[in-house]
Amino acid sequence: MSPPDDADGSTPESIESLVCPDCGATFLDRWRCSCGSPLEFDANPHPTSPSPPDPGGFDVRAGMWAFEEFLPIGGDPDDRVTFGAGPTPIVDADRAGDESEETEEADEPWNCRFKLEYVLPTGSFKDRGATTILTRARELGVERLCEDSSGNAGTAVATYAARAGIDAEIYLPASSAASTIRAIERVGADAVPIEGKRRAATDACLEAVESGSAWYASHAWNPAFHAGTASFAYEVALQSGWEVPDAVVVPAGHGTLLLGAHRGFDRLREAGWIDRTPRLLAAQAAGNAPVVRELHDADAANRGGDNDAAKGIRIENPPRIDGMIEAIRETGGDAIAVTESDTRAALGRLRREGFDVEATSAVAPAALEAYRERGILDPDEDVVVPLTGRA
Ligand SMILES: [Zn+2]
Numbered sequence: 001m002s003p004p005d006d007a008d009g010s011t012p013e014s015i016e017s018l019v020c021p022d023c024g025a026t027f028l029d030r031w032r033c034s035c036g037s038p039l040e041f042d043a044n045p046h047p048t049s050p051s052p053p054d055p056g057g058f059d060v061r062a063g064m065w066a067f068e069e070f071l072p073i074g075g076d077p078d079d080r081v082t083f084g085a086g087p088t089p090i091v092d093a094d095r096a097g098d099e100s101e102e103t104e105e106a107d108e109p110w111n112c113r114f115k116l117e118y119v120l121p122t123g124s125f126k127d128r129g130a131t132t133i134l135t136r137a138r139e140l141g142v143e144r145l146c147e148d149s150s151g152n153a154g155t156a157v158a159t160y161a162a163r164a165g166i167d168a169e170i171y172l173p174a175s176s177a178a179s180t181i182r183a184i185e186r187v188g189a190d191a192v193p194i195e196g197k198r199r200a201a202t203d204a205c206l207e208a209v210e211s212g213s214a215w216y217a218s219h220a221w222n223p224a225f226h227a228g229t230a231s232f233a234y235e236v237a238l239q240s241g242w243e244v245p246d247a248v249v250v251p252a253g254h255g256t257l258l259l260g261a262h263r264g265f266d267r268l269r270e271a272g273w274i275d276r277t278p279r280l281l282a283a284q285a286a287g288n289a290p291v292v293r294e295l296h297d298a299d300a301a302n303r304g305g306d307n308d309a310a311k312g313i314r315i316e317n318p319p320r321i322d323g324m325i326e327a328i329r330e331t332g333g334d335a336i337a338v339t340e341s342d343t344r345a346a347l348g349r350l351r352r353e354g355f356d357v358e359a360t361s362a363v364a365p366a367a368l369e370a371y372r373e374r375g376i377l378d379p380d381e382d383v384v385v386p387l388t389g390r391a
Helices: 065-072 128-138 152-164 177-185 199-208 225-231 231-239 254-272 290-295 298-302 322-329 340-352 359-373
Strands: 091-092 114-117 144-148 167-173 190-194 247-251 279-285 335-339 383-387
Touching: 065 128, 065 254, 065 359, 091 231, 091 254, 128 152, 128 177, 128 225, 128 254, 128 279, 144 152, 144 199, 152 167, 152 177, 167 177, 177 190, 190 199, 225 231, 225 254, 231 254, 254 279, 254 322, 254 383, 279 290, 279 322, 279 359, 290 298, 290 322, 290 335, 335 359, 335 383, 340 359, 359 383
Parallel strands: 114 383, 144 167, 167 190, 247 279, 247 383, 279 335
Antiparallel strands: 091 114
16 A cells, blocks of 8 residues: 555544645655655644653653653554664763873864764664654554665664564665665565665665655655754753753754754754754765855865775765755754865764764864864854764
């Protein structure tokens, strides 16, 4: 059975419809608007309690679903597709004693908090979007879905699809790591390697979607994914006692985490649980930095050549680029392109210090240093940096 394409009045009230911010059209479900724009949920639920709950007494036993009052999905707890994960740890980045070290080779202190997203069940922050998008798929009665990804999103969607009992096919570049293909096949999903650039995997996935054989569980397009990544912001706020940091530095390819963080902090402010939102500072891969190009220029986006280490965020045409730029502008943020050598240097240091992350994750800590060097971040500002994926 394919899910219905348009609202027809016979849908259970618990399924929220989607709306196009550009032309106003509404749908029960589509992967994008007929005008080509990404869709959003029509409803933006948030708690009505006038003050935030006591952080010490906030019940996190439901994991990411502890913030269910903010979610337009999963109203029936029995429908939720979850491994119970969350919140992820948030820790001081610096080792004990780092500040007193005076040796010449000592690194500057990170002087921030890391949020360890790589400890989630499928090894990256993509779990946050996978739990909500698979819950949405289950609500819609989806039996077969597809997704295109070069790594973490494909693994997360395949794994949560297995949890939901939904068939999945994951299109990915033929050059993807063998370990990624194994992780997808291990849970019974079909890994479909496609020759050519990353874009070719998207095109092949869209063919399956257009033929009606699979529902598009896209981390780039589907607002159900971003409703889930917003839980990153809820957790940061909770773990900071509802006193949010001055800034968050996030890696940005499709902008899945940037957009989720923006939504999440906005919802918290609308609910009155926090009184300001952090500046959102994006870290892109040099050579594939369309947001940097838009906010600055091509030289800033390409400095230092292609960053081949940051494979997870090398996205040339993210569908939600307008939303990414809005998230940065609205919060007084910025975007910079990170070189491969800076990425590798940060990666080596992270691993030496016990953070077992993949190379793409090192882009954000490398960007943190660059933001400070350029004076965009003051040394005493409170900053949170997610470490997004495990090695
Ligand atoms: Zn539209």
